Amino acid sequence: MKIESNKSQQNFPFIATAFVYTTGLYLYLLDFISGFFFVFVLLLMSVLLIVFLVIIKNTSLTKREFVISIILSLLLLIYETPIILVDNRHYFVSHYSEPEELIKDSRIFTLSVKVDEIGYVENEQVLRDSYIYRQIKFYEIIPATNVIRYSSKNLAIFELVGLVNNDFEQMSVNVKSYLKTNTAHPAIEEFLARDKSGGSSAGLALVISSLVEQGKLQNDVPIGVTGAISKTGKVTKVGSIKEKMLISNEHRFSHMIIPLANLNEAIDLNKTLNLPIEIIGVRDVDEAVEIINELNKK
Numbered sequence: 426m427k428i429e430s431n432k433s434q435q436n437f438p439f440i441a442t443a444f445v446y447t448t449g450l451y452l453y454l455l456d457f458i459s460g461f462f463f464v465f466v467l468l469l470m471s472v473l474l475i476v477f478l479v480i481i482k483n484t485s486l487t488k489r490e491f492v493i494s495i496i497l498s499l500l501l502l503i504y505e506t507p508i509i510l511v512d513n514r515h516y517f518v519s520h521y522s523e524p525e526e527l528i529k530d531s532r533i534f535t536l537s538v539k540v541d542e543i544g545y546v547e548n549e550q551v552l553r554d555s556y557i558y559r560q561i562k563f564y565e566i567i568p569a570t571n572v573i574r575y576s577s578k579n580l581a582i583f584e585l586v587g588l589v590n591n592d593f594e595q596m597s598v599n600v601k602s603y604l605k606t607n608t609a610h611p612a613i614e615e616f617l618a619r620d621k622s623g624g625s626s627a628g629l630a631l632v633i634s635s636l637v638e639q640g641k642l643q644n645d646v647p648i649g650v651t652g653a654i655s656k657t658g659k660v661t662k663v664g665s666i667k668e669k670m671l672i673s674n675e676h677r678f679s680h681m682i683i684p685l686a687n688l689n690e691a692i693d694l695n696k697t698l699n700l701p702i703e704i705i706g707v708r709d710v711d712e713a714v715e716i717i718n719e720l721n722k723k
Contacts, residue, residue, distance in 0.1 A: 436490070437490075438474065438490045438491050438493075439493075439494055439497075441470075441494070442470065442474070442497055442498050442501075445466065445467075445470045446467065446470075446498075449463050449466045449467065450463070453508075453571050453575070454571050454572055454575060455571075456570060459512055460508035460509055460511070460512035460571070460574065461508075461509055463505065463508060464502070464505055464506050464509055467502040467505055468502055471495060471499050471502055474491060474494055474495045474498055475495055477491065478491045478492065478495065504582070507578050507582065508574065508575065510578075511574045511577055511578055512574065513544035513545055514543070514577075515543055515544060515545070515546055515547055516542075516543040516546065516549065516566055516567065516568055516569055517540055517542055517543070517566075517567040517569060518540065518541045518543060518552070518556065518563050518565070518566050519538050519539070519563065519564045519565045519567070519668055520538070520539050520540075520541065520556070520562055520563040520564060521538075521539070521561075521562040521563075521564070521672065522537045522538055522539045522672070524536055524537075524672060524673075524676055524678075525616075527612045527616055527630075527631070528612060528613075528635070528637055528638045531633075531634050531637040531638065531644060532644050532645060532646055532647045532648060533630055533633050533634045533637060533644060533648055533650055534647065534648065534649050534650065534678065535616075535627045535630040535650065535651075536626070536649045536650065536651040536673065537624065537627060537669075538564070538665040538668040538669060549566055549568070553566060564667070564668045564671065565668070592623060592625040592653075593617075593623050593624060593625065595625060596617075596624075596625035596627065596628045596631075596653065596654075597617045598656070599653075599654050599656050600613075600617070600628055600631045600632055600635075600654065602656035603632055603654060603655075603656060603657070603658050603710065604635055609631070609635055610634075610635060610638050613631050613634065613635060617631075624663075624664075625663070626651045626653055626663035626664070626665075627651075628652065628653045628654040629650055629651065629652035629654050629660055629684075629707075629710065629713060630650035630651065630652075633650060633710070633713060633714070633717070642714055642717060642718070643718075643721060644720075644721060645721055646679070646680060646717070646721060647676075647677075647678050647679070647680075648678060648680045648681065648682055648717065648720070649669065649672070649673035649676070649678040649680070649681040650681070650682045650683075650713075651663050651666075651681075651683055651684075652682070652684045652707070652713075653684070657709075658709045658710035658711065659708065659709050660707050660709055660710065660712075660713065661684055661686065662684050662686035663683070663684060663687060666683065666687050666690055666694065667694050667698075669681070669683075670694060670695065670698065670700060670702065670704070671698070671700075673700075673702055674698075674700045674701070674702055679701075679702065679703060680702065680703045680704075680705065680720060681702050681703070681704045681705070682705050682707055682713055682717075683705070683706055683707075684706060685706035685707055685708050686706075687706065688704070688706030691704045691706070
């Protein structure tokens with residue numbers, strides 16, 4: 426019993442650190458506490474561990490576990506502190522973005538949606554009124570949750586340390602890999618060099634536009650295109666399909682090419698919105714090229 430008691434005492438710093446951290450994170454993700462309060466708890470835990478280590482410095486109690494726990498708590502504090510930077514994000518507002526025909530006369534139009542991150546406005550109606558007053562066409566106002574904030578913080582850290590590329594950078598890599606070139610058409614290079622751009626949904630449109638520019642594909646039908654692609658040309662799922670359908674309808678595109686993974690969602694939306702658009706889902710670039718060739722035969 427004495428041995429078990431000693432082990433329990435030795436493990437107490439680890440248990441306490443894990444309990445405080447997991448409990449704080451759990452409450453944060455459920456929106457019970459703010460990011461600032463969560464970070465404050467981690468800071469307080471680190472301080473208390475240091476104070477306790479100083480108190481037992483001249484005793485016979487083992488100190489190794491406290492030292493390791495202090496290092497662990499400080500690492501957790503450093504990792505979680507950036508939460509404070511996103512703590513003030515209250516809403517995300519999706520709004521209209523003009524379709525772009527990057528290659529003149531290609532009739533291939535990229536579809537994108539702008540998203541504003543709004544802080545310091547806690548009343549949704551006030552935010553809604555501000556967009557109406559400025560005559561900015563918006564689609565959806567999404568309240569920010571701590572889960573969204575935490576995911577955003579983690580992704581930013583992973584990108585900063587080089588563990589992952591951001592979506593826009595990865596899209597550039599995938600497009601050039603599929604086209605087997607380091608330099609695309611100047612208009613596409615300009616698009617890929619834009620600051621403050623995000624997302625990967627323009628990948629399919631960029632590749633198809635390049636094929637038209639290279640003379641490998643002929644198109645005379647205005648088509649709205651959205652879809653991320655892999656290095657091998659596989660078309661993958663994207664977001665904001667509803668908004669992109671509305672934009673396509675506004676510009677009177679008769680056809681819209683999207684990832685096959687988004688097709689069921691688009692069909693359901695089309696039943697609700699009753700838009701006069703033929704929506705076509707594709708698995709890869711080759712299938713998109715086949716579809717465009719068929720449309721031009723009509």
